[in-house]
Amino acid sequence: MPMLYEIEGKQLFKENKIPVPRFRAYTDSSSISQFVEEIGSDVMMAKAQALSGGRGKAGLIKKVSSAEAEEYIQSILGRDHRGKPVEIVMLEEPLEIEKEYYLAVMLDNESGKYLIIASSRGGVDIEEVAEHYPDDIFKEYLSIWDDPFSYMFIDLGKNLGFEAKTLTSFTNIMTNMVNMAKQRDLTLVEINPLILTPDRKIIAADSKVVIDGNSDFRQANIASLKSQRDRHTELEFEADQAGISYVQLDGEIGIIAGGAGLSMATCDLLEFFGSSPANFLDVGGGADETKIEKSLEILSRQNIKGIFVNFFAGITRCDDVAQGIINASKKFEIEVPIVIRLVGTNDKEGISILEENGIKAYGEMEPAARKIIELVKGGN
Amino acid sequence: MAILLDENTKVIVQGITGKQGTFHAKSMIGYGTKVVAGVTPGKGGQEHLGVPVFDSMKEAVEATQATASVIFIPARFTYSAAMEAIDAGINLLTVITEGVPVQDSARIRQKALDNDVVMVGPNCPGLITPEASKIGIIPGKICTKGNVGIVSRSGTLTYEIIQNLTVNGFGQSTCVGLGGDPIKGIGFNECLTLFENDPQTNQIILVGEIGGTGEQQAADLVKKEITKPVYAFIAGQTAPPGKQMGHAGAIVHGKSGTAKEKMRILSEAGITTVRTSSEIPIRIKENL
Structure with missing residues (x-):
């Protein structure tokens, strides 16, 4: 659900002739006096821009005098709000409310x-x-x-x-x-x-x-x-740019899966078997080998204890998945145990690519999930 | 019998000369689907995969009397391709394409409703009636003919469930992948009703996920009108609130969209809910 910052929304309102109060964006506390002059008021609203709710309760929205504005902006810029630092503060003319x-x-x-x-x-x-x-x-x-x-x-x-x-x-x-x-x-x-x-x-x-x-x-x-950059963590943004749906979670096993439903079910299964997913990752329909490689690269930068690759390929092809894994393993070291489950379109070709490189592939999801959990727990 | 699709359904592939279109049209033909034409503007008169290619849907429908079409076309052109298919008079429209703007989907959906066209998708794997015909990308080799009807919001997860059924000796009547977008064509309820009235179907499996209210509405319908046993699996038990899990429709909003809440409501409606896909054939066996 990609949301905009309040100030971006208001800019759109302005362009579409929906009346908004006069406002200005600040990434530091300079040139406030200009805005004070423009609105002709000594009090104003200062609003930190954030994509998570609860700004009011967190003290990120405040009515301030022009004398207080500078100090207030300085105090909330960079402050953490639900995992993200505040980078923009909006000053806005106050409204009288009937x-x-x-x-x-x-x-x-x-x-x-x-x-x-x-x-x-x-x-x-x-x-x-x-x-x-x-x-x-x-x-x-x-x-x-x-x-x-x-x-x-x-x-x-x-x-x-x-x-x-x-x-x-x-x-x-x-x-x-x-x-x-x-x-x-x-x-x-x-x-x-x-x-x-x-x-x-x-x-x-x-x-x-x-x-x-x-x-x-x-x-x-x-x-x-x-806002569209800020709504993701750095890794999520990078994945998004590569056309990969990736959500960072806080478990121990990294996941690469084909399809959103299967990716969710893979997360669920790990938890059901007593482990936990480190992420949701769906490479999307028709993913090629470079997307698989990119996915592994993203996981390699996350703190995980094992990787579970789970494909039931329809529009994606298993040989592309296998080749992507091999390409990745040649470019950088995969330091944690990896278990691969591969069936569906072109699975024979995919499995033989893996076997040529000494990697075994599983045909069923549950035994594969149990295996990666065993490897991860055994390594503790 | 089965639902929506049988061995006689004539199908047109829109975008047949593209990479995805070619790959999956070939697989559909190999499975036995009556693919009677393809459409790619500017390539009319050619033959591709042994199938005549037309410039427009109108020409293709006039020449072949096809009643179904499937779209393998990039998202930005899907709106026009779908409108064209409905205007050409087809009855079953399947949109495989992922990433269609939701406003476009809403327009296609309304046009389909206004013209009594059954729309499946977008962002879906399509449908398959095992050993008869398939439209879309569900791998044919995991399916076998039988009495279980499947309706699902997911693609690959459905394959998982189909395979578990097949391996355990439960064939399928028809499997329908509804798609993962928030605005889509037919939903659980249309399919539940079709399965209820289909003599070949004895059990129905519903595969849901977090977000939206389709599962809740299905629970209401099952309570009132469905007499056949229904089993349900909901993906996304571990999904954090507010984050989109791949599918645009898969996002937890408050308590009502969570997997747990959906399973509770489905159970209350007398539906057997399971925690893993391998549990489904076990439960079916128990209830036979």
Whole structure:
């Protein structure tokens, strides 16, 4: 679920005419005075940019005076938030709040339609609103084909209590949100809270945007945003660049598997047999030998006690898998025990490549899993 | 009988002249699938793997009366290829391609629904009716004809389960790989209903994974309408929350998407849940 930083989301909002407070990004604490001058206010919001939630509780969002801003930015830059250092702090003009709303547009998995969720109870956890005040949540589906127009959102706006000028602002924001989701391949655009100010302006005080990783090829601007690099660990990012799905876990046995389901089941089986997976790794359908080599190289940089290669090849070919393993073993030393299970497309060819190099391949998953666990535990 | 696919189903391969298309069309033909045409724009009039190639789906369907098509085409061109197939009038559309933008999948899905087309995938291994026909990439040699129907969100994990069944003497009626994307064509429930009504199928195996609500809906349907015994395996017991495990649909959101929670709900609906794929044939034997 690739998410954007709040500030990246707000930049998108701005480009799509969804009103946001004035803001600026800081990677150090210089030239704050310029921003103070621009907003003409002595207080502002300072918000650390992070992909994990719980920023408020962690003290990473704070209302500060211009005198405090510099020190505060310095204090949170580099601070760890759920395993990642804070690298960007956003300063933002403060808003006067008359009322807070909740607004979201998502591509709904069940219906395959765009789903709009809105509530006049914003600024709090929407799931709690749904539980305690279900009547205050409005849902509307939009056909995947329809272009959004302001008229479609008039009823919704009235249900939320908007009228006259604010009703027009609201229907425009809705239209722009849906258009943005469609044009930029966003699977979620959430504003919580959307704020009505005392002077009757509607402004997005927060942004939560989830992009569709499958659309990277046609959304290059979004795919290259900083958040998209930061959401991975270094090894995960490298794997991602090579087209490998890799998730770092904290167990003892490294895994290379073909297919997401089998990779997950391999993790599960190791745990079921009393060991633990060091990672999830799916080389993807139709992986060639260089991907296998790259996978082994990634694992060699992780702290593991053994490697379990598990393929039931359909679109991938076992001879490519075997060749990749051999190529890797010639380029760098695999220092831990490795057990290989290889069946499916071209398995005879794959097994003979391994045998020529003195490596035995297993035909079944469970005996192979037991073997690698035995080797790892025996080595302790 | 079996479901969705039999030895008479005429199939068109979209992208037949590409690397993946060629490899798997060959394997489908070798298995006995009636591959009657291929489509690659600009290569109409040629012959490939002994099959006529057409420039468009319309021409291919008109010439062959095929009712099914399978897509082996890069993700960025899949949307148009799928629309073309539905417009040409096919009834069963299988999209093997991985990495299709979800908005494209939603559009294909809606178009399929509007035209009563059964869509399987995207990002799926396809389907196989053993000893009759296969569409997609499931290895034929691990399958054998029998009475177990399989419906799965995974590819390779399904092969694992099929092989365990075959080795233990349980053949399959039809195996359907639904695909791992969050927005896809048919789901568990469509297949459960088809298997329930298929005289050849005596047991049904459901292979799920973390994320989404398909398993929960299947539990509801099984409680109300399915009389045949159902067995379920859920992958991703060890998955950490919030991380995507390869499949875009495989991500745990809170408690409801976890493997544990899904197994609980399935058990409550009277479904036999197992912890490893090798446990499935053991449980089936116990219940016979």
